[in-house]
Amino acid sequence: xxxxxxxxxxxVLVHGAWHSSAQWAATQxxxxxRGAASVAVDLPGHGFDAPLPSGYAEPGQPGLxxxxxxxxGTTMHExxxxxxxxxxxxxxxxxxxxxxxxxxxxxxxxxxxxxxxxVDLQVHLSSFVPAGRPRFADYITAPENADALGxxxxxxxxxxxxxxxxNPLSTDPCYVEELRRTHYGDTPAASFTRxxxxxxxxxxxxxxxxxxxxxxxxxxxxxxAFVRCAADRAxxxxxxxxxxxxxxxxxxxxxxxxxxxxxxxxxFAARPxxxxxxxxxxxxxxxxxx
Numbered sequence: 271x272x273x274x275x276x277x278x279x280x281x282v283l284v285h286g287a288w289h290s291s292a293q294w295a296a297t298q299x300x301x302x303x304r305g306a307a308s309v310a311v312d313l314p315g316h317g318f319d320a321p322l323p324s325g326y327a328e329p330g331q332p333g334l335x336x337x338x339x340x341x342x343g344t345t346m347h348e349x350x351x352x353x354x355x356x357x358x359x360x361x362x363x364x365x366x367x368x369x370x371x372x373x374x375x376x377x378x379x380x381x382x383x384x385x386x387x388x389v390d391l392q393v394h395l396s397s398f399v400p401a402g403r404p405r406f407a408d409y410i411t412a413p414e415n416a417d418a419l420g421x422x423x424x425x426x427x428x429x430x431x432x433x434x435x436x437n438p439l440s441t442d443p444c445y446v447e448e449l450r451r452t453h454y455g456d457t458p459a460a461s462f463t464r465x466x467x468x469x470x471x472x473x474x475x476x477x478x479x480x481x482x483x484x485x486x487x488x489x490x491x492x493x494x495a496f497v498r499c500a501a502d503r504a505x506x507x508x509x510x511x512x513x514x515x516x517x518x519x520x521x522x523x524x525x526x527x528x529x530x531x532x533x534x535x536x537x538f539a540a541r542p543x544x545x546x547x548x549x550x551x552x553x554x555x556x557x558x559x560x
Contacts, residue, residue, distance in 0.1 A: 276305035279553060280363040282356050283310040286372025286397065287473040288436060290317040293465070297538045300546030307363070311356045313349050313377060313477075315341040315433075320470040326439065334437065334471075335426045342432025344474035346380055346482060353381035357388035365390045369549065370397040372505060372535065373473065376406050376482050383482075383489040392492050393552060394513075394526075395545075396499040396535060401489065402516025404481035414508040420452040433472035452504050456533040456540045465539055490521035495552035497529045497537075497545070504535040527552050 281301060283294045291310035298308045315321065321340035325332035353368070360366045368389045370378035375397030382389050398406040409415060422445070426435040440446055446466070454462050484490065494517075498510050518525040529548045531537050537545040 278364040279306045280360045281308040281367045284370040284374040284378045286374045288469040296542035300543045314344050339431045339433035339472045341474040346476050346480040349377035350380040367391045369393040371395045373477050380482050383484045386488045386492050389492050393495045395497045399513040399517045400482035401520045406478040414512045419503045428475050438466045438469040486521045495527040497548050502535045
């Protein structure tokens with residue numbers, strides 16, 4: 271990677287479950303300091319415009335465990351649409367790098383499958399890779415992920431409410447501690463409360479449960495890298511390695527370039543400078559103009 275390749279690069283950043291474009295801000299500043307541009311995308315049902323259950327912010331949170339989510343009908347293709355739109359805008363840059371975190375790997379992979387000509391490099395930051403198994407749930411429930419935390423975070427039946435619903439505003443100290451250990455175990459304690467309050471409660475159920483079909487001719491034609499999180503408690507290192515191995519076996523022409531970061535599932539909160547360094551380390555020379 272050269273200085274000119276950084277200047278010619280735009281990172282398109284896709285968040286994971288319950289997060290938003292806002293959580294990438296510190297990483298974006300770190301990328302800017304290294305000469306690279308970036309844009310962060312909000313998936314449907316995330317960010318400041320995310321619909322909330324009607325009693326979510328009310329005393330006692332009435333109906334939180336039963337109210338149908340406004341996101342219940344959201345499809346995987348609808349989740350991929352804002353990513354494709356961002357990639358089309360980004361195409362003016364010689365090198366476009368699509369970065370996905372966690373559950374964002376499904377919509378991001380579908381976006382690459384739909385428009386591989388818009389992506390020069392796809393980077394999975396401890397994120398779902400569908401090349402080996404088509405549903406994120408296939409990996410979440412794999413034996414390799416048995417040591418993951420977070421099973422107690424769901425506060426409603428997904429089949430009833432149409433979403434994977436958590437409660438970032440919970441006042442239960444045991445619940446809050448499980449959320450911290452699962453997603454923010456190495457984030458400074460002083461900032462954890464603000465990070466959790468920025469989360470949205472609902473993830474469209476389609477994101478972990480819908481099949482994402484990718485092909486060697488389209489998704490597999492785009493170079494790829496994986497940034498592992500070595501102490502991840504939401505998506506264990508063992509299941510990260512399983513996704514890498516199965517994708518490389520299914521589509522061996524362009525195997526993953528792999529980097530490893532210390533710490534947990536959300537390096538954009540705990541160590542954004544290190545994350546930016548890892549992202550810059552996998553850059554390729556931008557393709558020649560014309």
